[in-house]
Amino acid sequence: xxxxxxxxxxxxxxxxxxxxxxxxxxxxxxxxxxxxxxxxxxxxxxxxxxxxxxxxxxxxxxxxxxxxxxxxxxxxxxxxxxxxxxxxxxxxxxxxxxxxxxxxxxxxxxxxxxxxxxxxxxxxxxxxxxxxxxxxxxxxxxxxxxxxxxxxxxxxxxxxxxxxxxxxxxxxxxxxxxxxxxxxxxxxxxxxxxxxxxxxxxxxxxxxxxxxxxxxxxxxxxxxxxxxxxxxxxxxxxxxxxxxxxxxxxxxxxxxxxxxxxxxxxxxxxxxxxxxxxxxxxxxxxxxxxxxxxxxxxxxxxxxxxxxxxxxxxxxxxxxxxxxxxxxxxxxxxxxxxxxxxxxxxxxxxxxxxxxxxxxxxxxxxxxxxxxxxxxxxxxxxxxxxxxxxxxxxxxxxxxxxxxxxxxxxxxxxxxx
Amino acid sequence: xxxxxxxxxxxxxxxxxxxxxxxxxxxxxxxxxxxxxxxxxxxxxxxxxxxxxxxxxxxxxxxxxxxxxxxxxxxxxxxxxxxxxxxxxxxxxxxxxxxxxxxxxxxxxxxxxxxxxxxxxxxxxxxxxxxxxxxxxxxxxxxxxxxxxxxxxxxxxxxxxxxxxxxxxxxxxxxxxxxxxxxxxxxxxxxxxxxxxxxxxxxxxxxxxxxxxxxxxxxxxxx
Numbered sequence: 315x316x317x318x319x320x321x322x323x324x325x326x327x328x329x330x331x332x333x334x335x336x337x338x339x340x341x342x343x344x345x346x347x348x349x350x351x352x353x354x355x356x357x358x359x360x361x362x363x364x365x366x367x368x369x370x371x372x373x374x375x376x377x378x379x380x381x382x383x384x385x386x387x388x389x390x391x392x393x394x395x396x397x398x399x400x401x402x403x404x405x406x407x408x409x410x411x412x413x414x415x416x417x418x419x420x421x422x423x424x425x426x427x428x429x430x431x432x433x434x435x436x437x438x439x440x441x442x443x444x445x446x447x448x449x450x451x452x453x454x455x456x457x458x459x460x461x462x463x464x465x466x467x468x469x470x471x472x473x474x475x476x477x478x479x480x481x482x483x484x485x486x487x488x489x490x491x492x493x494x495x496x497x498x499x500x501x502x503x504x505x506x507x508x509x510x511x512x513x514x515x516x517x518x519x520x521x522x523x524x525x526x527x528x529x530x531x532x533x534x535x536x537x538x539x540x541x542x543x544x545x546x547x548x549x550x551x552x553x554x555x556x557x558x559x560x561x562x563x564x565x566x567x568x569x570x571x572x573x574x575x576x577x578x579x580x581x582x583x584x585x586x587x588x589x590x591x592x593x594x595x596x597x598x599x600x601x602x603x604x605x606x607x608x609x610x611x612x613x614x615x616x617x618x619x620x621x622x623x624x625x626x627x628x629x630x631x632x633x634x635x636x637x638x639x640x641x642x643x644x645x646x647x648x649x650x651x652x653x654x655x656x657x658x659x660x661x662x663x664x665x666x667x668x669x670x671x672x673x674x675x676x677x678x679x680x681x682x683x684x685x686x687x688x689x690x691x692x693x694x695x696x697x698x699x700x701x702x703x704x705x706x707x708x709x710x711x712x713x714x715x716x717x718x719x720x721x722x723x724x725x726x727x728x729x730x731x
Numbered sequence: 732x733x734x735x736x737x738x739x740x741x742x743x744x745x746x747x748x749x750x751x752x753x754x755x756x757x758x759x760x761x762x763x764x765x766x767x768x769x770x771x772x773x774x775x776x777x778x779x780x781x782x783x784x785x786x787x788x789x790x791x792x793x794x795x796x797x798x799x800x801x802x803x804x805x806x807x808x809x810x811x812x813x814x815x816x817x818x819x820x821x822x823x824x825x826x827x828x829x830x831x832x833x834x835x836x837x838x839x840x841x842x843x844x845x846x847x848x849x850x851x852x853x854x855x856x857x858x859x860x861x862x863x864x865x866x867x868x869x870x871x872x873x874x875x876x877x878x879x880x881x882x883x884x885x886x887x888x889x890x891x892x893x894x895x896x897x898x899x900x901x902x903x904x905x906x907x908x909x910x911x912x913x914x915x916x917x918x919x920x921x922x923x924x925x926x927x928x929x930x931x932x933x934x935x936x937x938x939x940x941x942x943x944x945x946x947x948x949x950x951x952x953x954x
Contacts, residue, residue, distance in 0.1 A: 317842050324830035630826040633787055634888075635815020635844040638807065723807075725788040728822070 318640075322647035325620070326655075332619070336612045337656045340704065343605035344660025345667065347700055350601045352668045352690035353676075354594045360688065362591065364514055366581045368449035369521075371415070371544030372553060374584060375401055375564065378577045380541065381584070387419045387434065389496035392539040397575065401543050404563055410556045412548045413445035416540040418529040419521075422493040424473070426481050433477060433491070436521040437529030440465040446544045454523075456509040457485045470508035472523040478510045485509060491524075495533045503532050553580055602700070606707050609656075613649050613711035620648065621715040628719050629727025642720035649712025650705060657701040668692055732799060733760035734896060734928050735784055740793030742779050742951075753779040754951045757793070761930065761944075763895070766922050768942035769932040776951040777932035778900055784930060785818055785898040786810045798895055815844035819889030821899035821918075821931075825881040827873040833884045834860070834869040840892050859887045862924065863917060879910030883917060890921055897921075899931035903938050915941045 326333045366372045374381075377391040393401065398416060405414050418437035423430050443450060444465055451465055454472055466472065471491065473483060483489065485507055492502040505524070513520045530538055547556055557580050567575040582588035621628070631641055668690050676688040742754040753776045761767055761784075769777045782788040783795055786802045787810075795803045798817050805813060814820075827836045837856045841847040847855070860866045863883040873881055882902060889897045899918065903911030915931075915938050922929050931942075939945055947954050 321828075321830065328830050626824075626826065627828065630820075630822065630828070631843070632811060633785070633814065633820050634840050635811055635813075635818075637811050637844075640843055723788075725782050728787070728826075 318643055318647050319651060322644060322651050325624075325644075325648055326651060329620070332616060333652065336616045337652060337659065339612050340609050340653065340656035341660040341663065343608040344657060344700060344704060345664045347598075347601050347605045348661070348664025348692055348697070349667050349671075349690070351598055351696055351700075352664075352692040353671070353688065354598055355692070355696075356688055356690040358591050358594045359691075360686070361587055362581070364449070365585050365587055366447075366546075366550070368447050368453050369514055370581050370584055371446045372547055372550060373545040373557060373560070373578060373580050375543040375545065375560075375576055375578045376541065378569075378574050381577060381579055384419075387421050387541075389420065389494075389533065389541075392418075392496075392541055393543070394539055395537060398538075398540055398543070400567060401576065404560070405543075405545065408556065408559065410547050410549065410552055411545060413442065413546045415439055415442035415446040415544045416526060416542075417443075417544055418526055418533070418539070418541045420493055420529060420533065420541075422491045422532070424477070424481070424522075425490040425492070426483055426487065427490070429481055431477065431481060433473065434521045435471075435491075435524050435529070437524050437526045438466065439526045443544075446546045450523075453514065454509045454511045455485070460508075466508065466523060466525050468525045468528055469505060470525065471505040472509040472511050473507055474520050474522055475510050475512050476520070477522070478507070483507050491532060493532050495535075499534065501532055501534055503528065602703070605700070606703060609653065609704050609707045610711045613652055613708050614714070616652065617645060617649050617712045617715035621645065621719045624719075625722065625727050625730040628722050629724045629730065632722065632724035633728060638720035642716045645716035645719050646709055646712050649708045649716070653704050653708025657704045660704075661697055661701060665692070665697075733796075734763045734765075734798060735759075735761040735930070736794075736796040737784070738794040738796075740783060740790045740795060742776075742783065742788070743791045752951050754783070754790070757951075757953055759946065759953065761928065763928055764922060764926045765928050765930075766919060766941075766943040767928075767930045768939055768945045769930070769948055770934060770939050770945055771948035772934060775948040777934075777948055779951075780948060781898050781900050781930065781932055784896075785820065786814050815840065815892070817895050819892060819894040819897040819927075821882070821885050821889050821897060821902045823901040823904045825873070825878070825885045825905070827881055827884060827888075829873050832870050832872055833865060833876065836873070836884055837888045837891050840888065845892055855891055856887075859891045862890075862921065863887045877910075878906050879913060882906060882910070882914045886914065886917055886921065890925060890927065893925065894927065896928045896930065899929065901932055901934075903933060903935060908937065911935065911938060912941070 377393055380388065380391040405411050416439055420435050420437065422433050422435055424433040471489065487507045489505050489507060490502055491505055492500060494500055511523065547553060557578065560578050564576045564578055565574055569575045582591065628641060671690050678686050678688060737757055737759050740754060740757045741752065744751045744753055769780050771777055783790055784797065786797065786805065789803050794801060800813065802810065802813060828839060831839060834856060837859060838852060841852045841855065857866065860869055863886055865880065865883050865887065868876060868880060876884065903914055906914060918929050919941060921927060933939060
């Protein structure tokens with residue numbers, strides 16, 4: 315076997331320019347796939363992380379029918395204490411779940427005593443929210459004098475950056491929030507701007523924050539009610555499995571009308587970024603298909619030329635007594651070696667590219683966010699997959715020329731001019 | 732028993748609707764350790780004759796026995812294995828593998844055909860290289876050798892597996908007179924040393940004189 319690879323390597327080096335050009339082409343394809351996978355994959359992971367860790371959470375549980383009317387933020391589809399307890403019992407029994415937090419979503423009018431504007435608010439229980447969305451504070455700007463680790467106190471509101479700019483509001487400024495409750499009555503309370511939060515992708519990325527107890531008071535709830543329960547897992551990769559498990563268990567809670575009481579959604583069912591993520595996955599697959607086509611056509615072309623140029627040599631091998639299977643393995647080894655060398659060089663250059671991009675991080679703007687820093691990474695599985703597919707296609711592309719070589723009649727091949 | 736037995740062998744090539752008889756009703760036998768030449772003008776059927784005996788081609792009719800085996804009934808795989816075991820080849824254009832050194836060219840049939848162990852291989856190669864007087868050229872690639880030297884390496888490659896029969900189709904056609912006579916004499920020496928049967932074709936009268944037995948072919952028939 316070693317001898318076969320040694321002869322194959324020498325035959326590749328025999329046509330140095332052709333081998334170099336083909337190898338460069340395959341290498342380029344591999345490098346592009348690695349860089350694209352690294353950049354696009356990292357962008358996707360960064361954005362998903364931002365969405366799930368600082369805003370949406372990984373999963374949300376609502377009263378049945380809430381998400382279909384989420385744009386109007388209905389206040390009549392709430393979870394009362396009894397229902398919230400049911401959800402808590404279910405979540406606490408699942409070892410995959412690390413934290414959950416209740417939320418109220420509401421629309422309100424914000425006044426700075428001169429102007430009034432609409433604001434969407436996410437009322438949270440701060441100590442629980444930071445467990446579900448650990449990066450939420452990273453989007454917020456506070457007063458320098460603020461006690462570290464305190465996200466939100468009662469009587470405080472954190473407002474979106476664009477709204478703060480438009481309403482000329484600064485940290486510490488007093489405001490009034492006016493909201494309709496589910497019965498239609500209006501209530502207003504005074505608050506202080508405790509911080510400014512930067513916007514992120516998605517409709518829920520432009521919400522302000524307030525304390526859940528303030529929201530219950532503003533909305534004149536007689537007893538504590540919640541709109542949603544945000545959920546976080548220990549391992550994000552098990553999202554699908556946990557979602558399936560929770561979905562089936564939540565389906566067991568039936569209301570008086572015999573209909574399901576709750577609904578559960580994963581982040582991708584709630585965020586428009588999931589479509590972009592799917593597009594990124596599609597583009598990555600497209601890049602891989604292009605790479606496969608490059609490898610297939612390049613190696614097929616080289617190996618066909620190699621066979622046609624060496625017909626007499628094949629005849630000599632055959633005449634000497636080399637078995638057809640061994641002649642075939644000689645040509646398959648050439649194709650495999652060409653793919654292997656290209657894969658090794660492509661991986662080295664691709665990883666070097668990723669390393670350089672990590673040193674000089676790419677700054678970019680996405681949606682309403684500026685100065686996002688992209689630090690591309692590529693995992694070993696991805697590299698092995700790309701290399702494996704290159705090797706497989708190399709052998710596959712060599713198969714037809716190798717088979718042709720092995721089937722040549724020595725008497726015809728020796729007489730070839 | 733004769734090493735090669737040919738009975739009523741004919742070979743007809745079909746070109747469109749035209750049939751060309753390359754060999755017609757040939758009968759002959761060649762004994763072991765013979766030094767035989769087939770002579771005749773171009774197109775007389777010398778190469779076809781050697782291809783038949785060398786199991787590179789099958790006759791249209793008739794029977795060929797080599798080393799007691801009826802080779803015309805063999806399939807591709809069996810013919811390849813038989814050639815590897817019993818027959819060595821020397822070609823007009825030397826047909827050395829350009830990517831292999833002289834040593835590796837000789838080693839090729841031992842590795843790729845006979846699967847000889849490395850230790851035994853080395854001894855066999857050095858012996859045969861010494862026999863053809865090319866020991867000091869063993870590390871050179873074919874393009875670094877003269878025509879005569881290449882053909883010596885080709886002779887060594889044909890002999891290294893110790894075949895019973897060596898086929899040489901016009902082995903001197905690409906050589907100058909001195910080299911041609913040297914190669915034929917080398918083949919003769921090897922025949923004496925190893926007891927190998929040599930069958931070669933030529934249309935060069937100077938080379939014909941070296942053969943012990945000469946068969947003349949004219950229009951595919953022995954004359």
